[in-house]
Amino acid sequence: MKIKFPFTFNNKAASLSSLEARLDAALRPLQPREEFVQQLRNQLVGVPDRHKIALSPEKMRNGLLIAGAAVSALVVVAAGVRATITFLGALGVIQQVKKQANEASPLPVRVR
Numbered sequence: 001m002k003i004k005f006p007f008t009f010n011n012k013a014a015s016l017s018s019l020e021a022r023l024d025a026a027l028r029p030l031q032p033r034e035e036f037v038q039q040l041r042n043q044l045v046g047v048p049d050r051h052k053i054a055l056s057p058e059k060m061r062n063g064l065l066i067a068g069a070a071v072s073a074l075v076v077v078a079a080g081v082r083a084t085i086t087f088l089g090a091l092g093v094i095q096q097v098k099k100q101a102n103e104a105s106p107l108p109v110r111v112r
Contacts (some may be wrong), residue, residue: 055063
């Protein structure tokens with residue numbers, strides 16, 4: 001392997017393979033201690049609690065908030081439907097009263 005100025009290699013394939021061989025000789029895989037693995041797992045994921053099935057307070061609060069919003073929306077829709085039916089019923093009653101008034105006493109017709 002011949003080095004030329006400014007520090008460029010003459011044969012790139014040979015330099016990469018020699019670098020790989022040197023790294024392979026210097027870096028050997030290690031087996032971590034079980035205590036270290038357990039401590040790292042607890043720090044990253046948390047201690048597993050197999051007896052905890054209940055929801056967290058934040059999830060419970062969010063669930064109740066969503067349920068309350070859904071119930072409120074249903075109440076608003078029901079009130080709107082009821083108001084529409086009442087309004088249409090009142091219009092029908094007014095039309096019936098006008099129709100009965102017209103049939104009971106017809107307006108006098110003027111003839112000229």
